[in-house]
Amino acid sequence: MSPATTSTQPVNVKLLLIGNSSVGKSSLLLRFSDEQWLPEDESSATIGVDFRVHKMDVKGKKVKLSIWDTAGQERFRTITSSYYRGAQGIILVYDVANRESFEALPRWYSELETYVSSSVVKILVGNKVDKEFSRQVPTAEAEKFAARMSSLFVETSAKTSVGVKEAFTEVVEQIMDTPELWENTSARGQGTAHGNGGVPGGVQVVGLMDEQKPGEGCAC
C-alpha cells in the first residue's frame, strides 16, 4: 500500500513512544485524564495502555496512527525487537525538567540502531515545558543533539497540549515524504493491514526474532 491511496482510505502509520519512565509518554496522547478506573495494584506491569488508534489529517490526507506505548517495560529494559517491528516513526521523549531522562537518550538511540532501519523517522520530544521554572535541559542543547542524531525536535507540554499536535504532525509528514518506508510491501501482502495493528507493509526492520510469544503476534 502506498501513502497515495484514495482520499477515503486512510493511510495507516505505526509510531512508537520510547524514553525513560515518567517522562510523560502516555500523557502526550491524552487531552485530559482524571479517571482512575483501574486500581493501582492490579498487576501494574501488565495493565496500562498498550496502543492507541488516532485519526488525524496531515497534508489533506486522512491518517490513522497506531501509537504504541511501552507500558513501563522500559523500567526493566525488556523492550523486545517485536515492539519495534513495522514502526515507521519513533518518538523519543525526555522530560526537560529531568536531566537524567535526557542523558539516557544515547542509550535509546543505540537501541534504535539495533532494531530499526535508518530511514525510520525519529523525533526528539522535550516534554513538560509547563515546568519551565525547573528546567534542566536547555532548548538549544537538545536541539543540537537532535540534529546530530538526524531527528526532528520539538518541545511539548502534554499538560497544556503545547506542541503536541505539531510533534505528531511533523513525524507523519516526514514519513509520508519517505517512500522507502512504504516499499517492500509485496512480500507481506495486504493482509497485514488488518488485524495487525495497522502496520500496512511497514518496514521489515529486523528478522523474525524469537521473543515474540504466541498470542503476542497481533495488535489486538
Next chain:
Amino acid sequence: MRKALISQPTEPDVEVRDGHHDVPAGIFEALKRRRAAPASKLVSDFEGGVSDLIQSADEASGTSRNKHDLLCPRAKCGSLILRAGVGKWVERASVQMEPLGTQSPDLAALPTPPETAQWWLITPSPMEFENVGFTRPVQSLTELGRKIKLLTCAECDLGPLGWSQEGGTEFWLACSRVAYRS
C-alpha cells in the same frame, strides 16, 4: 511497582498561575485547539432504546449497524470512537470487564454474565476505529478462556468501554458505554 499508566495523576486541564504575567507561550493556542465536545446522547436518552440506534436500511443483509457516530460518553470529552455504519449490533452474553469489581461512576453497569448485553461488534482490525485505546491484557479477566484487553477512550482514557480477546479480531463496545452523536 510502578502504578498503571492508565491511572495517571489527576491534573487539571490547564493551570494558569499568578494571573496574566506568567502564562506560558502557546497556551492560548492550546486552549483554542481544545474543541468543544459534540452534542451526544446515551442509550437511556432514546425512547426506543437500542432499536433507535440501528440503521434500518440494511435489513436485506441481516446485519444491523450503528446509525450514529459513537463517541466517548464522558460529556466533556466526546472523542469520536467509531463512524456510523462500522459496528454491527449483537446481543450476546455480558462480560465482566471491571477488574476486582471496580466501577467507574461515569459508566453504566453491565448485566452480570451469563445475562446478555447489547454490543457493537467491530471486525477485523483495530484500525476500523477512529480513535480508541487498548490496554494490555488483564491478568484477572478472561472470556472464553482467553485473557482480554479493555477498550478505552483514546483521548481521556475513560473505560472500560469494551473488550477484545488477546490476539482476537473481534472488538466489542458496550452499547450502554458509548455516547451517540446527536
